[in-house]
Amino acid sequence: MSVTIQRNDPCLCGSGKKYKKCCMNKDNVIQLQQVKEERFLQQKHSLTNMLRDFIDSKFSYTQYQQQYNLFKQRTDRTISKRVEERFFDFWLFYFHRFENGLRGIEWFAKERGAKLSRTDHELIKQWIGLQPRLIEATGKTESAILFTDVYTQETFTILYPSEKLTTFSPWYGTLALLEPFEGNYHFHGVNVMLSPESVQAAKQTIEAFSEKTAYKNEQVILEHYPEILAAALSTKNVDDRAQKDTYLFKIQADLLDEETVASYFYQLEEFVVEEWSESSKRAGWAKNWKVYQDTEIEGDIILADVDGQLIIEESALTYTCHDEKAKQAFLDKLKDVHLAIANIKEQTETIKLPINAEIQNTLIKTGDNVPPYAALYVQAVGLIDVTGAIPKYDHLSLKELIEKNRAEEAVQWLKQMEYQIFQMAEQEYGEVEFTADVNTLRNTLGLPLSPFVTGGKSRLSSIKAIDPQNQKRSSLSEEDIAIYQELGFTPTTIDNFYTDDLIDFYKEKTVGKGENTIRKYNKNVYDIREALEAFPFDSWSKIDAGFWERLIVFDFAEINGPVSKSHLKEFLSTVKMFTKWLDKNKKTKIAKEVAAFISEEEAELIGAAELLTQFNPNRRYMNEVTEKMAELTKIIKSMTGEHKEVINGTFEVEKKNKGSIRVKALDENTEPITVEMPANELKFAQEGMILVAEIEKKSAATYEFVDIYQVYVSEALIYLLEQVEPVSI
Numbered sequence: 001m002s003v004t005i006q007r008n009d010p011c012l013c014g015s016g017k018k019y020k021k022c023c024m025n026k027d028n029v030i031q032l033q034q035v036k037e038e039r040f041l042q043q044k045h046s047l048t049n050m051l052r053d054f055i056d057s058k059f060s061y062t063q064y065q066q067q068y069n070l071f072k073q074r075t076d077r078t079i080s081k082r083v084e085e086r087f088f089d090f091w092l093f094y095f096h097r098f099e100n101g102l103r104g105i106e107w108f109a110k111e112r113g114a115k116l117s118r119t120d121h122e123l124i125k126q127w128i129g130l131q132p133r134l135i136e137a138t139g140k141t142e143s144a145i146l147f148t149d150v151y152t153q154e155t156f157t158i159l160y161p162s163e164k165l166t167t168f169s170p171w172y173g174t175l176a177l178l179e180p181f182e183g184n185y186h187f188h189g190v191n192v193m194l195s196p197e198s199v200q201a202a203k204q205t206i207e208a209f210s211e212k213t214a215y216k217n218e219q220v221i222l223e224h225y226p227e228i229l230a231a232a233l234s235t236k237n238v239d240d241r242a243q244k245d246t247y248l249f250k251i252q253a254d255l256l257d258e259e260t261v262a263s264y265f266y267q268l269e270e271f272v273v274e275e276w277s278e279s280s281k282r283a284g285w286a287k288n289w290k291v292y293q294d295t296e297i298e299g300d301i302i303l304a305d306v307d308g309q310l311i312i313e314e315s316a317l318t319y320t321c322h323d324e325k326a327k328q329a330f331l332d333k334l335k336d337v338h339l340a341i342a343n344i345k346e347q348t349e350t351i352k353l354p355i356n357a358e359i360q361n362t363l364i365k366t367g368d369n370v371p372p373y374a375a376l377y378v379q380a381v382g383l384i385d386v387t388g389a390i391p392k393y394d395h396l397s398l399k400e401l402i403e404k405n406r407a408e409e410a411v412q413w414l415k416q417m418e419y420q421i422f423q424m425a426e427q428e429y430g431e432v433e434f435t436a437d438v439n440t441l442r443n444t445l446g447l448p449l450s451p452f453v454t455g456g457k458s459r460l461s462s463i464k465a466i467d468p469q470n471q472k473r474s475s476l477s478e479e480d481i482a483i484y485q486e487l488g489f490t491p492t493t494i495d496n497f498y499t500d501d502l503i504d505f506y507k508e509k510t511v512g513k514g515e516n517t518i519r520k521y522n523k524n525v526y527d528i529r530e531a532l533e534a535f536p537f538d539s540w541s542k543i544d545a546g547f548w549e550r551l552i553v554f555d556f557a558e559i560n561g562p563v564s565k566s567h568l569k570e571f572l573s574t575v576k577m578f579t580k581w582l583d584k585n586k587k588t589k590i591a592k593e594v595a596a597f598i599s600e601e602e603a604e605l606i607g608a609a610e611l612l613t614q615f616n617p618n619r620r621y622m623n624e625v626t627e628k629m630a631e632l633t634k635i636i637k638s639m640t641g642e643h644k645e646v647i648n649g650t651f652e653v654e655k656k657n658k659g660s661i662r663v664k665a666l667d668e669n670t671e672p673i674t675v676e677m678p679a680n681e682l683k684f685a686q687e688g689m690i691l692v693a694e695i696e697k698k699s700a701a702t703y704e705f706v707d708i709y710q711v712y713v714s715e716a717l718i719y720l721l722e723q724v725e726p727v728s729i
Helices: 023-057 061-074 081-094 104-115 118-128 196-213 217-233 258-267 324-340 373-382 398-403 407-429 439-445 478-486 499-510 515-533 545-560 565-585 591-615 624-639 714-720
Strands: 132-140 144-149 155-159 173-181 184-188 243-255 271-276 281-294 301-313 316-321 341-354 361-366 461-465 646-656 660-665 673-676 690-699 702-712
Touching (some): 023 118, 081 217, 104 118, 132 217, 173 196, 258 271, 258 324, 271 301, 301 324, 316 324, 373 407, 373 461, 398 407, 499 565, 515 545, 545 565, 545 591, 545 702, 545 714, 565 591, 591 702, 702 714
Parallel strands (some): 155 184, 673 702
Antiparallel strands (some): 132 144, 144 155, 243 316, 301 316, 646 690, 660 673, 690 702
């Protein structure tokens, strides 16, 4: 329902003033601004079409193609074919001088200016006076981006987002005409946003032409726009094309005693376990442990250099590394278990890398509340060594560049790095809450701070050496071993990220408690553990409310089969308490959402359990013998002709009638059927419930349930559809 507010009504903003004295004026200003901008854009569009028609009238088709081919040659065909013609027209209109010595816009004004309206004529005069500029972003607000002319240092505010400025990256720039409008600026014509490196390439090209011709920079851009654009769009540094050799060393061996070898490497402090199961064992040889701390990040990030990777599978060992010293160190380790191995083989592969690239594997451990892009920031910025050589700058380090009065090059390198990290984070993770910290690095070097770093001047980060963080599980007491076994943990799953948390929660709830409480938490924590093992999660931060919703409506039934009402209620209570425990101890934020979901679904879940109990109250106590007896009874009935037609499948309740329900098989290949149901069962049936059942046809229009194996609530439908099989008759 829309609300219409009158001039004399109280303003909806709550100020207490009348609307006409408050927000009406603001609304009118915003609307007026929008109307002005729309009219301005319409005027520009109309005038541009007139300009295009005029220029087209001065060319034959052959002449036009000759000019177009010349433009392609001068731009070295670096412009995407999708927009190449638009850039060509832009060049003809505002840069290219025709044989009469006039640019396209000047020629148009001379011949058609007298026929234009006053406002159109004023706008054309404005376009003629626009100076081409090379600009870069130097600031950002919520509604605009501040650009600075690389040469004059003039600043221009451009609204963001807008029609011609839809993306943002730190320090990006462009070669453009800037048109003033209502106190801000618009990009006029066409332009492409460039990386800091590309802006620098354009700047160097402009300065090279200026030195040759003695023209001022703006005149150079007018005369050599195609060449400058080409230089900006083809920034492929020679160093980046050059390659160097690096090596991959591989050691392989057969295992005569896999258990002995695996146990040896597992106990070594320097080996960090990634996976340690019966079928596969993987570990990395880690050293140089460090901790990264950042004022924008809650918690620490632990890092280590990884020299090599160890894999033990199918009675074979493989170790790979890129450093010859690391290879020899591993061979020395093998001597300690030489009696348990045989057939040691060594291989060396040569890999081509860009001259500036280095291979360095890094182990990163983050807390539950650390966003995934923080690891990217640490690798890209946190590990930068200001004393490390940069091949592009004569192999000088950032620190040496500043010492040798080449600080501008250091700043340029940092701008490009900040730009690239921002782009990588945005492409991989979408919108991020905070940026990488480049300012701590700039502070270290005595350089001005970047305006694009989250936290500004107060942003601080550090990285320092720490002791190895590779504590493996110590030997357990007999009491602890009993708990792990009762909850279903095995030697191959005991190191999962959630193990200690489940154990701690279980102990907290059961120590000193009675037998019934222990039984309750034992079976319910067991179920949570079993559900977690089915998914490749590696931290609580990866587990959203969707996991718990699936566990409640689907996985719980899959794990347990038919359950009693009391069992179900105990399980739901345990889930609520455990998610609340996680919020408190692991800083997650899911308990309220899970509790709300349980509140919404609990009645239907209980109804599903009660329906199954009413159909066969003894089913949950059935053992293998009674199940076989039930099957035998069905076979005998079939042989004696008592069963006329039996349908097995998964059915959704479409409608609840007075003495029956109408169901439809989930495979959608059969028509709905109506199945009789006694009142004590019918009262628990709900439309949308899903029954895994066996249905018997009694007569032409009469069906009844022979058996109901499981009942799911409607929310489980999405999970059942993933695995449902067609009904069988």
